[in-house]
Amino acid sequence: MSASWRAVACAALAASVVALFGAAQEAHAEYGDVVINNYSDSAGMRPVVFPHWFHRVRFRCKVCHSDLGFKFKAGGNEINMLKIIDGQFCGACHNGSVAWPVENCDLCHSAKPGTPTQLHESSINLLSVPGAASTGASAASPIATKRVPAGKK
Amino acid sequence: MKTRRFASGLALAALFAALTHAGELPNAKAVYDANCAGCHATGIAGAPRTGDAAAWSARFDTGINTLYGNAIKGKGAMPPKGGNASLTDAQVMAAVNHIVGLTAAPGAAPPAVRASAKPVETVKGGARVAADVAKGKLVYQAACAACHTSGLAGAPKLGDGAAWASRNGAGAGSLYISAIKGKGAMPPKGGNASLPEADVRAAVDFMLAQVRGELAPPKPTASSASTALTAAASAATAENVMAVSARGPVAHESQDPNAFNRLMVPPGRRNPSPAEDGIHDPSSPGTAQLQAPLRSFQSLPRSNLGNYVNWGAALGKKQIQPRWDARDPKAEATVMDLNIVREVKGSMPDVVFPHKQHTEWLDCSNCHPAIFVPQKGANQISMASIMLGQKCGVCHGKVAFPISECRLCHARQKNAGTRTAEAATAGGEKK
Numbered sequence: 167m168s169a170s171w172r173a174v175a176c177a178a179l180a181a182s183v184v185a186l187f188g189a190a191q192e193a194h195a196e197y198g199d200v201v202i203n204n205y206s207d208s209a210g211m212r213p214v215v216f217p218h219w220f221h222r223v224r225f226r227c228k229v230c231h232s233d234l235g236f237k238f239k240a241g242g243n244e245i246n247m248l249k250i251i252d253g254q255f256c257g258a259c260h261n262g263s264v265a266w267p268v269e270n271c272d273l274c275h276s277a278k279p280g281t282p283t284q285l286h287e288s289s290i291n292l293l294s295v296p297g298a299a300s301t302g303a304s305a306a307s308p309i310a311t312k313r314v315p316a317g318k319k
Numbered sequence: 320m321k322t323r324r325f326a327s328g329l330a331l332a333a334l335f336a337a338l339t340h341a342g343e344l345p346n347a348k349a350v351y352d353a354n355c356a357g358c359h360a361t362g363i364a365g366a367p368r369t370g371d372a373a374a375w376s377a378r379f380d381t382g383i384n385t386l387y388g389n390a391i392k393g394k395g396a397m398p399p400k401g402g403n404a405s406l407t408d409a410q411v412m413a414a415v416n417h418i419v420g421l422t423a424a425p426g427a428a429p430p431a432v433r434a435s436a437k438p439v440e441t442v443k444g445g446a447r448v449a450a451d452v453a454k455g456k457l458v459y460q461a462a463c464a465a466c467h468t469s470g471l472a473g474a475p476k477l478g479d480g481a482a483w484a485s486r487n488g489a490g491a492g493s494l495y496i497s498a499i500k501g502k503g504a505m506p507p508k509g510g511n512a513s514l515p516e517a518d519v520r521a522a523v524d525f526m527l528a529q530v531r532g533e534l535a536p537p538k539p540t541a542s543s544a545s546t547a548l549t550a551a552a553s554a555a556t557a558e559n560v561m562a563v564s565a566r567g568p569v570a571h572e573s574q575d576p577n578a579f580n581r582l583m584v585p586p587g588r589r590n591p592s593p594a595e596d597g598i599h600d601p602s603s604p605g606t607a608q609l610q611a612p613l614r615s616f617q618s619l620p621r622s623n624l625g626n627y628v629n630w631g632a633a634l635g636k637k638q639i640q641p642r643w644d645a646r647d648p649k650a651e652a653t654v655m656d657l658n659i660v661r662e663v664k665g666s667m668p669d670v671v672f673p674h675k676q677h678t679e680w681l682d683c684s685n686c687h688p689a690i691f692v693p694q695k696g697a698n699q700i701s702m703a704s705i706m707l708g709q710k711c712g713v714c715h716g717k718v719a720f721p722i723s724e725c726r727l728c729h730a731r732q733k734n735a736g737t738r739t740a741e742a743a744t745a746g747g748e749k750k
Contacts, residue, residue: 193596193598195598196590196591196596196612196626197718198625198626199596199598201598212600212603215598215599217609217612218718219626219628220610220615222630222639222718223615223639223641224641224642226641226642226643226679226681227680227681227685227718228643228652228680229643229645231681231682231685232682232684232685233645234645238685238714238717258645264645264646272603272604272606272608273605273608273609274605275603275605276593276599276600276603276605276609277599278469278598278600279600281598285717287625288708288717289705289706289707289717289721289722290706290708290712293706
């Protein structure tokens with residue numbers, strides 16, 4: 167009897183963990199999408215979404231990561247609008263000559279307010295932030311199912 | 320009579336386009352993407368936008384043959400064959416069918432057309448329901464998603480069974496009326512007065528279809544929900560989550576025993592459009608203007624993970640032609656063809672590192688010397704460090720193919736004797 171009660175408690179715990187982290191699972195952005203929120207939220211703008219896939223159709227990695235000096239680190243480049251209008255980083259192309267110019271604010275600043283800086287669908291993202299909690303939940307449920315037959319005996 | 324013939328022609332074309340869409344003839348989509356989408360996806364120069372039933376309805380009324388004729392010969396700002404004289408008439412017609420298919424999926428054509436199109440549609444009743452929901456999805460994305468994706472202004476969120484259950488109590492009919500006439504913060508027709516009522520109903524059907532598994536048929540009696548998981552789910556608010564969780568995590572899913580699947584993204588939810596991907600703000604005016612990944616990916620070779628695109632193959636086949644220099648479209652990559660074999664511990668096959676595939680995308684200085692010391696034996700690499708974003712993991716598992724594609728790196732069988740070029744070329748992204 168107590169074993170089956172424990173099973174129920176385990177399941178309850180698992181379910182509440184799922185419920186708590188359900189919100190985190192709602193984001194299923196494109197692999198490689200980067201949200202950059204170094205300064206946006208505090209400046210009252212939506213954070214930036216950088217779609218890697220869209221850019222790699224048009225440019226080799228080398229163009230941005232070598233010629234333009236983008237570090238391989240989400241949010242690691244300390245980009246601000248002054249640098250962009252001076253032709254650095256995004257501004258090297260987004261100046262109306264290679265790609266559309268900076269006055270289209272909403273095309274980059276399009277993330278949900280409050281979204282933290284991160285690289286979506288990356289291994290480390292799956293391993294740590296929301297994934298860790300869901301792994302805990304899925305580990306709990308097999309235990310629960312194992313203990314139910316034990317209680318019947 | 321003429322409308323009637325056009326209508327069945329349209330329905331046939333739509334069916335044909337639906338088939339095309341399913342992958343039978345990718346040609347039409349490729350022609351559309353290459354020659355038509357530039358204007359018809361965005362509405363530049365007054366082009367009627369693909370999927371915008373209101374803009375197309377008057378044009379549909381002229382008959383499919385007129386549409387073919389205008390597309391081939393040009394009309395107003397529309398250049399002959401979309402400006403690409405090398406297209407055959409058949410290709411242009413296929414592209415027109417493609418647009419018709421995306422805009423007027425059976426059931427979404429103007430009312431008169433739809434009524435007479437019925438004889439054809441009844442043959443494929445099931446297909447029509449599916450097409451209605453598909454059309455509803457298009458309408459939803461255009462007119463409803465801004466509020467119903469995020470729950471703005473108290474709108475019931477798409478897929479939120481609990482929020483919809485209380486509204487579905489009086490049946491879909493009253494939902495249609497609320498959607499068409501408006502109710503509370505909900506503006507009539509979602510604020511788009513030009514939307515035909517059939518489209519609004521299709522959008523409601525689509526939204527209801529997203530919660531079908533969770534909706535109890537009319538009255539959700541939570542108190543007597545001892546057996547009905549569906550009713551329990553619909554009553555599951557934050558306060559009584561414990562009552563639900565007593566049934567285990569399964570209570571969160573629909574009744575389909577296969578529905579529980581946390582780690583796999585079901586095919587229908589891969590490459591979501593920006594408004595649905597969870598990071599873009601659907602209420603931002605910019606979000607609606609962004610290209611949906613699938614629009615770009617459909618003509619590219621697919622893979623099982625990551626973007627579900629085999630980027631290496633796409634580049635190899637020149638299906639994408641990313642620039643090597645931001646300003647010079649003619650600059651060519653300096654490719655170095657040198658394989659490095661790393662013998663690894665345990666039973667895993669040895670790793671073959673192909674410089675060739677990497678130098679097609681990258682400059683030497685991207686990796687050397689900061690990430691990899693250019694010297695044999697000087698680099699300690701482990702899967703753990705890769706998963707944490709070091710070494711190969713600086714790109715793989717972030718933007719380059721994910722680390723779960725083990726065999727693309729672990730490509731050379733141990734004890735194979737000679738280090739054959741065959742094993743080496745199997746490395747890197749599939750060609």
